[in-house]
Amino acid sequence: MRTLVIVSHPDIQGSSSQQFLKESLPTHEKITFHHLEECYPDGRIDCVAEQKLMQEHDRIIFQFPLYWYSSPAMLKQWQDEVLTESFAFGVHGTALRGKSFGLVLVIGNSEKAYQAGGREGFSLSAITIPFQAMAKKVGMHFLKPFGIYQFQYMDEPTKWKLLIQYQQYLCLEDSDSLKEREEWLIRALTATNLATLPKEAAPILEETITQLVHTRSELDELKLYLEGM
Incomplete structure (x- = not known):
């Protein structure tokens, strides 16, 4: 299985969590790490190249820090410009149909905050409904989101466990x-x-x-x- 990890982060070099995830990518698997802000510093997205890249992979992962219950601006722009009619949806838009789609979300708050009655008041499943709807519209199979909570407070054993779980989420048909x-x-x-x-x-x-x-x-x-x- 070929996995495309589409990363959106405005300062990836200054992000300890994103650098950890990048270094955690397994070398024995077919995984492409694709950082949008690095590829398009001027904000001009090559839609044809992005569509071709998606077609070459079986699993598409959006990886980003959770900003106001959504993604950084570049990823939203990417969705608007790349997921076009006749490519991703519509009568002839079947290019992504049958592929898997997942989310790797880096979250500053604790996991218990994201539930009914918690400090945030909504579950991660509820917050990611727009991405679930996107996957449904283009015919992709939506995977359970992979949440990384409070990375900055993790000790080394917890980070090693995260490394394994992250690799399995990217590579396995059913990581559960x-x-x-x-x-x-x-x-x-x-x-x-x-x-x-x-x-x-x-x-x-x-x-x-x-x-x-x-x-x-x-x-x-x-x-x-x-x-x-």
Whole structure:
């Protein structure tokens, strides 16, 4: 699967969260990182090039900091100019039909603030309704949004967990599937260059892979047993 990450941020170099996400992109997957403000500093978007880029990918991700419950201005301009009739919608506008569409949102407040009765008063699902409507109009499958809350307060273990979850969100058909996450982790660990690890880490890595494979085999056998009851 080929994933296009369309990033909108007016000061990406000064954003610790966006720099972390950029460095977190897996090298063994087909992922294109596309920062709009860097590509179009004068605000003149090449619509033909953008449409071609979208057609070359299977999953489209919008990644941005949540500004007043929406996106930065450049991404809104991009939507207005790129998602045109006869390309994205209308009688002949089927170029995006069947593709997956997701959101990676960097949010300053806590997760509990975004719920009924919380400080913001609305869930993330409610806030992203305009993007859900956009995906529906152009025939894309809308993925559950990936929210990153209060990145600036995360400790290192939490950031490592975020790195894995972020990579899985970009790469997996169903990032909520335990089996898909396990299989992805096995592939990622197997692809690790042992030469880059300390000598004592290599046996631990190999044992981890063995345990993951064994556990998945046991779960599959248990599932077959339960289905046959």
